Amino acid sequence: MGNPFPLPPPSASADHGSLCEELRRQGRLEEALRHGRLAVALDPGSLGALYNLGLLLYDRLEIEQAILWERRAVRLAPLSAEPHFELAEALLLSGRLEEGWQEYEWRFRLPNVEPPVPPALLSAGRPEPRMQWDGKPGAGRLLLVADQGFGDVIQFARYIPLAERLRPGLVVACSPEMRPILRQMLDDERLHQEWDGLPEFECWCPLSGLPRLLGTGLATIPAPVPYLRADPDAAARWRKRLDGLLPRGMRRVGLVWAGRPTHGNDHNRSMPLRALAALSRLEQVALVSLQLGPPLAEIGDYFGKAPLVNLGPEIDDFDDTMAILQGLDRLVSVDTAVAHLAGAMGVPVSILLPFAPDWRWLLGRRDTPWYPTATLHRQTIPGRWDEAVQEVAATRSA
Structure with a gap:
């Protein structure tokens, strides 16, 4: 059988x-x-x-x-x-x-992930490749690489002064978009956008590797907020611009409802503007959009009670974003670089998180040790934003 x-x-x-x-x-x-x-x-x-x-x-x-x-x-x-x-x-x-x-x-x-530093650069002119930094003090120059997304760079920029104490004279390789952020940490001449223009260095480290090297635990997260600040003149210009666009006496609440569509988890972290409808019904609140990219088109379908000013087309860089944030009473944002920026500046920010959030937001907390002025509002059901948005609206109307 x-x-x-x-x-x-x-x-x-x-x-x-x-x-x-x-x-x-x-x-x-x-x-x-x-x-x-x-x-x-x-x-x-x-x-x-x-x-x-x-x-x-x-x-x-x-x-x-x-x-x-x-x-x-x-x-x-x-x-x-x-x-x-x-x-x-x-x-x-x-x-x-x-x-x-x-x-x-x-x-x-991981497959298809580029190394932080081109291998050819690490071995150029040396019998042995330049090694990844071990976190120890020394006189040789350290190269930090501003790796991963914009939000990661903003979050981990707080570690640069700590690394500078151990390796004075360090330099940073970064994208042009990050210069307004990182020049608040280092002199501009120590920021480099081209591998070919780097000075001689002894060792290197990704910016996102500094928490490990410096022994960061929950109780030792450095949070010297604010560690980023808007240019005072730019902040004054943008405040004057908003004064001319918005009714007097209204609380100014910034909005970002979507991240970059190329992000691997964007379908979970982003939402349509209409999902924020509860905020549009708030009394004595004016909404200020800092949204960039294709989601800007959704503003054409906005007919909420609260006035909504669209500043997205006028924002050229993070200098503009910081200056606008300085003039707001609060930012409401999904998990994007602008949320990190507000947190690093000490601007009150309500961050809307998907059911399974990115690791940095931890589990079940309303606060975050990374950004003392941030409050976290989490989905309780995957894909459903209504309860989290209502929670934000309730705190704004109180």
């Missing part, structure tokens, strides 16, 4: 794993969980199944379970970058920063 309970074909686990990831991307988390568990049950030794299940559990905010499955994936394939990185994000979100920073170092080994 044949086996009445034949084993599933080898491809069955992979099929369930693929369905798990596809459904996760669609936000169908309950269905995804069923397929993710089946994939692992059918093949407990499948790296993809373990990794995808951990990723899904993060999105479901089942963080301890996500950590468990990503640890299993790491044990199975200790040289695979993806499970290390997802483990890092879950550890950091849960507040276990010290271990999380160690795993976070795997981010530059």
Whole structure:
């Protein structure tokens, strides 16, 4: 007699794993969980199944379970970058920063991620490549690389003075957009946009690697807010501009409802302008849009009670953004660079977060140790912004 309970074909686990990831991307988390568990049950030794299940559990905010499955994936394939990185994000979100920073170092080994410094530059003119900084003091010049997104650079810029104490005379490689931010930390001549123009350096470090090297834990996050400030003359010009556009006596609330569409998690972190309708009904409030890019077009469909001024087309750089923020009573923003900027300036900011937020916002908190003037408003159901927005509106009307 044949086996009445034949084993599933080898491809069955992979099929369930693929369905798990596809459904996760669609936000169908309950269905995804069923397929993710089946994939692992059918093949407990499948790296993809373990990794995808951990990723899904993060999105479901089942963080301890996500950590468990990503640890299993790491044990199975200790040289695979993806499970290390997802483990890092879950550890950091849960507040276990010290271990999380160690795993976070795997981010530059992810597929299709460029190294922070071109390898040819590290070995140019030397028998041995320039090494990544170990965090120790010394006389040799340190190169810091302003890596990752604009928000990351703004968040981690606070570490530059601390690194400067250990390595005086350090230089920073950054994009042109970040110059208005970083020149508040260093003299302009120490900021470089071209690899070819760098002075000689002994060692290097990504800006996002400084929290690990400096031993940052929840109780030791440096928060010398404000560590960024608007140019006083620019702030005065923008305040005068707003005075001419808005009725007197109204509270000025800035709005940013969408990030860059190229961001990997933009479909979760961004919202349409209409989702902020509760703010448009507030008494004695004037709304000021700092939104950039294609979402600006949504303003054409705005018919709320509160006046809305669109400054987006007039904003050229972060100098303008800082000057505008200086003249607001509060910013309401999704998780974008402008939210980080307001927090770094000490401007009151309400940050609207998706159900499974980025690691830096931790779990369940209304505050954040990174930005003392920020309050966090979280989705309670994936994809649903109404409760979080109503929460912001209630605090503004009180």
